[in-house]
Amino acid sequence: MAARPDERQARVGADRSDAGDDGQGRRSGARSGCATGDGPAASRHPQLDRADRVRQLRVASGPAIVAGIGIPLPLFDRNRGNIAAAQAELQGAQAREAAARLDAEAGSRAALALVEAADRKAEAAQRTMATAEEGYRLARIAYQAGKSPLIELLAARHNLGVARGVILDAAIARLDARANLARLQGLTITGEAVQ
Structure with missing residues (x-):
């Protein structure tokens, strides 16, 4: 089976710069069905990162393809909770203001x-x-x-x-x-x- 030109270039690049290779030949970010951008809608969906490369392994005699998928998990991201709490507090203050205004008008x-x-x-x-x-x-x-x-x-x-x-x-x-x-x-x- 013949290798595609981009695989050959990746293999040659991996062979030439074994010491300087950071382990990520090609890397692309992809979101699972959501539009790119910053904002509340963008942060609701996880951001998937895909990385693959072709390397010549010294132990084996042939080329090997290494692929990986990275999914960031917001385990220690407490800022979202603070933002949600601040938004809830703002909505509560607006509701109290509207209730006070209505009470004053009724009074x-x-x-x-x-x-x-x-x-x-x-x-x-x-x-x-x-x-x-x-x-x-x-x-x-x-x-x-x-x-x-x-x-x-x-x-x-x-x-x-x-x-x-x-x-x-x-x-x-x-x-x-x-x-x-x-x-x-x-x-x-x-x-x-x-x-």
Whole structure:
């Protein structure tokens, strides 16, 4: 069987430089079905190295072909774990940031709704107070004219006190709602920026 020209050149080169031969006549890197490049996709597949050569052995009388395959095993490559941990930590921080942003937006919307509800409650309390004052005034006039008993005057006065309590409760709820909204917006209750 005749040798191919590249095998003859390898054999002649091996015979000439036996002392200077590093044991790798021809070497080529091949990846098992993946594209070359640096990046996460490239590091997922093992890189295969193929080396072959033709040498004239001194012990035997004929040429010998030596071939080898090298597969790097990342047994002590801990940097990939650190990179994955850093990426997971980054994703966790981004998720916490998004959750905090959504919480702040939801809190701001809820605070706006509470302010509007407190304003409506205060307006209703003002109307209730006006009605109670008018009822007390009419009950007092009727009592002074002798047309209504004392119990009706006392009931009208009690209703006036209850209406004043409702106004105070509405004012406190309005103040609390506005203070909460200002806190969520980073402002003071007067609307100035917090420093």
